[in-house]
Amino acid sequence: MAAPGALTVNYTRIQTLMSCFTYCRRPKRWINLKTVNRRSSFCQSLKRHVATVVSGAELARQIHKEVQSDIAKLVAEGNRRPHLSVILVGDDHASHTYVRNKTRTASLLGMSSSTIFRPSSVSQEEMLELIDKFNRDRNISGLLVQLPLPEHINERAICNAVAPEKDVDGFHIVNIGKLCLDQRCMIPATAAAVWEIIRRTGLETVGKNVLVVGRSKNVGMPIAMLLHSDRKHERSGGDATVIMAHRCTPLPRLKELARLADIVIAAAGVPHLITADMVKEGAAVIDVGINRMQDPVTGKSRLVGDVDFEAVKEKAGFITPVPGGVGPMTIAMLQANTLVTEEKKIVEWAETRLCLLLASGSGSDAGHYTE
Amino acid sequence: MAAPGALTVNYTRIQTLMSCFTYCRRPKRWINLKTVNRRSSFCQSLKRHVATVVSGAELARQIHKEVQSDIAKLVAEGNRRPHLSVILVGDDHASHTYVRNKTRTASLLGMSSSTIFRPSSVSQEEMLELIDKFNRDRNISGLLVQLPLPEHINERAICNAVAPEKDVDGFHIVNIGKLCLDQRCMIPATAAAVWEIIRRTGLETVGKNVLVVGRSKNVGMPIAMLLHSDRKHERSGGDATVIMAHRCTPLPRLKELARLADIVIAAAGVPHLITADMVKEGAAVIDVGINRMQDPVTGKSRLVGDVDFEAVKEKAGFITPVPGGVGPMTIAMLQANTLVTEEKKIVEWAETRLCLLLASGSGSDAGHYTE
Numbered sequence: 001m002a003a004p005g006a007l008t009v010n011y012t013r014i015q016t017l018m019s020c021f022t023y024c025r026r027p028k029r030w031i032n033l034k035t036v037n038r039r040s041s042f043c044q045s046l047k048r049h050v051a052t053v054v055s056g057a058e059l060a061r062q063i064h065k066e067v068q069s070d071i072a073k074l075v076a077e078g079n080r081r082p083h084l085s086v087i088l089v090g091d092d093h094a095s096h097t098y099v100r101n102k103t104r105t106a107s108l109l110g111m112s113s114s115t116i117f118r119p120s121s122v123s124q125e126e127m128l129e130l131i132d133k134f135n136r137d138r139n140i141s142g143l144l145v146q147l148p149l150p151e152h153i154n155e156r157a158i159c160n161a162v163a164p165e166k167d168v169d170g171f172h173i174v175n176i177g178k179l180c181l182d183q184r185c186m187i188p189a190t191a192a193a194v195w196e197i198i199r200r201t202g203l204e205t206v207g208k209n210v211l212v213v214g215r216s217k218n219v220g221m222p223i224a225m226l227l228h229s230d231r232k233h234e235r236s237g238g239d240a241t242v243i244m245a246h247r248c249t250p251l252p253r254l255k256e257l258a259r260l261a262d263i264v265i266a267a268a269g270v271p272h273l274i275t276a277d278m279v280k281e282g283a284a285v286i287d288v289g290i291n292r293m294q295d296p297v298t299g300k301s302r303l304v305g306d307v308d309f310e311a312v313k314e315k316a317g318f319i320t321p322v323p324g325g326v327g328p329m330t331i332a333m334l335q336a337n338t339l340v341t342e343e344k345k346i347v348e349w350a351e352t353r354l355c356l357l358l359a360s361g362s363g364s365d366a367g368h369y370t371e
Numbered sequence: 372m373a374a375p376g377a378l379t380v381n382y383t384r385i386q387t388l389m390s391c392f393t394y395c396r397r398p399k400r401w402i403n404l405k406t407v408n409r410r411s412s413f414c415q416s417l418k419r420h421v422a423t424v425v426s427g428a429e430l431a432r433q434i435h436k437e438v439q440s441d442i443a444k445l446v447a448e449g450n451r452r453p454h455l456s457v458i459l460v461g462d463d464h465a466s467h468t469y470v471r472n473k474t475r476t477a478s479l480l481g482m483s484s485s486t487i488f489r490p491s492s493v494s495q496e497e498m499l500e501l502i503d504k505f506n507r508d509r510n511i512s513g514l515l516v517q518l519p520l521p522e523h524i525n526e527r528a529i530c531n532a533v534a535p536e537k538d539v540d541g542f543h544i545v546n547i548g549k550l551c552l553d554q555r556c557m558i559p560a561t562a563a564a565v566w567e568i569i570r571r572t573g574l575e576t577v578g579k580n581v582l583v584v585g586r587s588k589n590v591g592m593p594i595a596m597l598l599h600s601d602r603k604h605e606r607s608g609g610d611a612t613v614i615m616a617h618r619c620t621p622l623p624r625l626k627e628l629a630r631l632a633d634i635v636i637a638a639a640g641v642p643h644l645i646t647a648d649m650v651k652e653g654a655a656v657i658d659v660g661i662n663r664m665q666d667p668v669t670g671k672s673r674l675v676g677d678v679d680f681e682a683v684k685e686k687a688g689f690i691t692p693v694p695g696g697v698g699p700m701t702i703a704m705l706q707a708n709t710l711v712t713e714e715k716k717i718v719e720w721a722e723t724r725l726c727l728l729l730a731s732g733s734g735s736d737a738g739h740y741t742e
Contacts, residue, residue: 156552156554173545173548173549173552174544174545174548175548176548176551176552177544177545177546177547177548177551178544180547180548180551180588180596181527181544181547181588182588206619207619207620207621207624209624209628215599215600215601217551217552217553221551224615225551228586228615228617229586230586239617239619240619241614241615241616241617241619241620241624241625241628242614242615243612243613243614243615243628244595244599244612244613244614244615245612246599246610246612248577248578248610248611248612249578249612250578253578253580253612253631254612256631257612257614257631260627260628
């Protein structure tokens, strides 16, 4: 999966922005999730002058533990370990890093994984054949094709070729359709990460104003879908009033709308787009942006978000940092998705077995799921 | 298809609302679409004190003419007439009226149509068998199942059973997925109606604030999808900043957001929800609500929208009435959808024929499309 809002920014383009960029000089107050009341109202306090910084890395560790424990149970019950397969095309450095992180985390949690490398000259036909082979392979629980793909390959055709039940990225058209119809489905990992950050920190969403900046089909759009929809539907939603802003939203209007937002989710891929003057006192700010910038002084490259972290944290009630916020949570949610695909397969297998047994009236052998 | 936001309102529930209800006492100024400049800025004028009332019926007539002319051409070229099939379950009076309007309009435009009636005791299996039969029938261009269905039938299963290429309602999960991914698809008729009203009256949407009140999967959600998305994508969008409000949005917050909106689209199914104090001077107000109310004086039933028409038209720049606004346009867009299914079939047939001819190297007969 492509990094949310990943963007390599030209130095000259962001020179003016850099002048106000200071990198986390003061010690951050990291939220200890174990001690926070799940329904605490820390984002509503108007007296706090420094935001609670929520560590996505810490939250991700929480999810890792849950996934790890579930996998251990699964295996102890005689089932196969979930297996994550990744197809990686070309030599893009960032893509290789993302894939390495995904498969390494899978291993740490007790899943097996494999990465299939193909050169950027690979044909669409070969890709489709490969995906078809993996779709039919019962040993593979979850399958993802790392995006972006070379220009000669139709990404939509590739996403739709992955079997919906193995589609851990949630990019298949049927999974998108289900998401938008509030049905249970594979939720794209970054959107799921934002949802889990909100849920696990006890932020209230019902009737609140949520501003989503960015409308990408893998991040902004699914986040808006999750947050605006009904909490009582099959796939629970946030029941929030959602404002979908994007690059066509004029800056003065973005500011006006942002000031009304209880939660701002920045997923535009524009460094420091969200400034302190745009944020309501005590609001929650979730930064999905991952922008690679070059420091004008040291010349070193580093990651920054879409939010002017240092300034905004003086005003917001709650903020996620970059790096260490939504990023690690995205990888964690991908692992959770992979586990779900395997669990679903087991349930389906058990249901089929039960039907067969009832039909034949026998309880005899005929193949265990691990076989 | 169910009427957008159709709602039979209990008298006692709306008694207080009725006190401020006055039915169009003054003559309306109907917009003559032939004389309006397609890019006119009439909704932006701050000097106008009475809104331009856009007749959906007049716009629908425009679309009817276009569809009629296209069908005549199709038939003159030796092709079959498009055929609309409707499955109607139960005895609901409103559903029977809607279906009659749909099929009657189809006939007027030169399409053939058929309605298959089933009692409300029909089983889901029988419905699925019927749909499957119609899916395979080459004589049927478009197929719709009138909603709502009796409670024992899963509406989603029925919508997903209709072949996506015959799904003139645009309710199939693949059509919803395509809509949300900005791909060319069958757009639900009411959402398409709102889109066409905006397009044909030259309302600007790029960078504008659009408030969509109501999040139903057939109306509010697809309207939000159309309006917020990129105008340069395969399925062109409105590039507007879209605010998705619904029954969980507190009224004071709805008012605050409505006052920032250049276009208000009311699709909540709540009579007179949008009042004059909520609307920005000169804004465009599109009323999708169809609420059946009983007049406390005469006792007669009549249709009203979600907008307090008489009061709002004194402030808005542009307004659609109920009845005679989005309603007739919805029926027109359904006919346009049916035509599109037939045209697509012809193109696909021609492509297949061409491939076969190229493969065989012959240009001989082998069946005309009309055969």
